[in-house]
Amino acid sequence: MKQIAVVSGKGGTGKSSLVLAFASLAKNAVIADCDVDASNLHIILNPTILKTKEFIGSQIAHIEKNKCTTCLACYLGCKFGAITKDIEIVESLCEGCGVCHFLCPSKAITMIDKISGYTYISKTRLGILVHAFLKSGAQSSGKLVNEVRKNAIEISIEDNKDLILIDGPPGIGCPVISTITGINLAIIVTEPTFSAIHDLERVLEVNRHFGIKSVVCINKSDINIKNTSNIKEYCNRNNTLMIGELPYNPIVNSAIVSRKTLIELPDSPFSLKIIEIWEKIMEVIKD
């Protein structure tokens, strides 16, 4: 079983639209939405949820006021500013380390599980989708990505799937690193803007740092032809394979509005290009 993830560094370059198109083309895949902060695949795939599980991302301190002697040991010991001088817990700042619980001389503080979101296993017209919802402001997006990926692996073994197709989050931090760890191939979607190129370079560095093989796809390539050729040169110099480019096309947005994948729209030169890119990806992960 192989795992491929679509990532980008910069947001809004077209990760989800491409993943959805690939999902239409993949014959035997589990789809995993690892952009747990702002997951979007479910909007197009209209899933029927088969299984929901609470996600305990962390613990949170709870104070029993009647036992508290206001000695301030917890307030002084908390490195996150999550306890006020009046001994109130600021939930959004508590990272669940347990130092206050340890320091409290009157055992007034207990650590309780915090439900930070949910994981789902769902049925869709394109196969099984594993996805999640992270409550806003929750801390543990990397941990939740791990849960989603664990579900994907379990399903792929149960159902004999040979591919896990992952939609990744933007950025280069914790959830991105959780997304790419142990995958076979990262497809980096970029666009020919200075911002996206800067972000592409950073995400490529992260992939190199963790030893992840990467290929690059340029979206909206005709917005700036000079930048597009610069990206190609950059990839060349860095021994990174360019697997294709897609011009700006408003049908990407109309597909989203009509809740379809780009492959589910009538055939067009644009969808043929995506098919070509997909075939190249299949070539690359064969070995």
Next chain:
Amino acid sequence: MILSIASGKGGTGKTTVSVNLALSLDRVQLIDCDVEEPNDNIFIKARIENTQDVNVEIPEIDYEKCLNCGKCADFCNFNAIIDLPSGIKVFSGLCHSCGGCALVCPNEAISWKDKKIGIIRSGTSGGISFFEGILDIGEVRPTPIIKALKYQIRSDIDTILDCPPGTSCSFLETVNGSDFCILVTEPTPFGFNDLKIAVEALKEMRIPFGVIINRDGIGDDEIELFCKHEMIPILLKIPYNEDIAKLYSKGEVFIDYFPEIRGQIVSMLNNIRGRKNEADCSS
């Protein structure tokens, strides 16, 4: 006034709005808090004058003193200290610097050392006092860098905070304490979905906010209907325009070429300032 620019969904135009807003003000602080992928300076082109490291504290084990009792590993909720047959091992990337391991160690074998996770740097460009943070490659925790950036906020001039995408901890860290938050979205079901999550987060934090619809015209009108229904002010609509996209691709701002949008931005800012003053008076 502290104004944060956020979005939920990535790539909707936070950076575009932040830099064009900053350039519409005479004296302003612009702080790029998207420390995973900072882009503002591509447009602002500030000359960097100052750079400083951002460090976090991580535990250092004195193996002469370590009794291998494993209490530190038991205590750590982040799996940053593991009790291996070969001895206690620290995984510094997972450490939240809570200090718990040193507290529970019975033999004072744990001390603290600094570990660099990124930098913050600053410079000026015209009337803009610019700051940005950059997370080191391979590091997982952006929030200490955002904290370090927010120490730079001055109260005597306006501050614009360009937020990271999403609504998790780094978003929260950035918008916390803002007088007003501008949510930049695009009129597609993806933009709408992520906007709703961001709206919920801001309501919970009791931060007043409004919406800018960027690339107006590319999708549908669900967001407008939603905002009307929820009585969320639509502050500005920026039409989809190939010329704007092309300017962006070259790292250029659009307000110099679109004076009518510049005018709209200025009146939007006055409008937000008016709302804030009203709120200050009534509280």
